[in-house]
Amino acid sequence: DTGVSQNPRHKITKRGQNVTFRCDPISEHNRLYWYRQTLGQGPEFLTYFQNEAQLEKSRLLSDRFSAERPKGSFSTLEIQRTEQGDSAMYLCASSPVGGVVTEAFFGQGTRLTVV
Amino acid sequence: AQSVTQPDIHITVSEGASLELRCNYSYGATPYLFWYVQSPGQGLQLLLKYFSGDTLVQGIKGFEAEFKRSQSSFNLRKPSVHWSDAAEYFCAVGGRNAGNMLTFGGGTRLMVKP
DSSP states (O other): OOOOEEEOSEEEEOTTOOEEEEEEOOTTOOEEEEEEEOTTSOOEEEEEEETTEEEEEOTTSOTTEEEEOTTSSOEEEEESSOOGGGOEEEEEEEEOTTSOTTOOEEOOOEEEEEO | OOEEEOOOSEEEEETTSOEEEOOEEEOSSOOEEEEEEEOTTOOEEEEEEEOSSOSEEEOGGGOEEEEEGGGTEEEEEESSOOGGGOEEEEEEEEOGGGTTOOEEOOOEEEEEEO
């Protein structure tokens, strides 16, 4: 069990470019979450998957954001036409089968800087 | 809608002193409560959780927290702080009425003086 893995750890991009982040959850965890954390704030929920189904999406997840989990294992979060306000830490978490739904184990995050 | 308030943005304590970090929550049903710790540039590590039962819960690294329903609080405590405890601490609430999301407080940054 290597924990939740996120790649890349850091990403610097120019405004208007597209970026994609990857999350590999703890094996056999069927629930996967994305959160966003801006500097000095707590994480904010973005979206939730159970297996390959995206079951919840926050209003924070604008049309420029899309998340997928095609085979119920790893997940990707894509941001199109990035804006400076997208600069944040993007955190992925997973939780185990049969566990309390909201008990989540977090990865180390991907820090996005939009210049 | 649920919410979490951590009234103290920064706290400084001396090494070896006791610590209490405050957390107040708003939630319409029985809450699930969590404390996470985050070191600079890192993800969040779960310290402890409360779902039901005994209102005093023990966690890792010598931390404990007490759920007080009447005060809507879930304060984190440690009897003797170590320099390695310096980090940011987040309280979070979830539950069956919250869907599958956690709502986090704004965090408390703990600094430890030698």
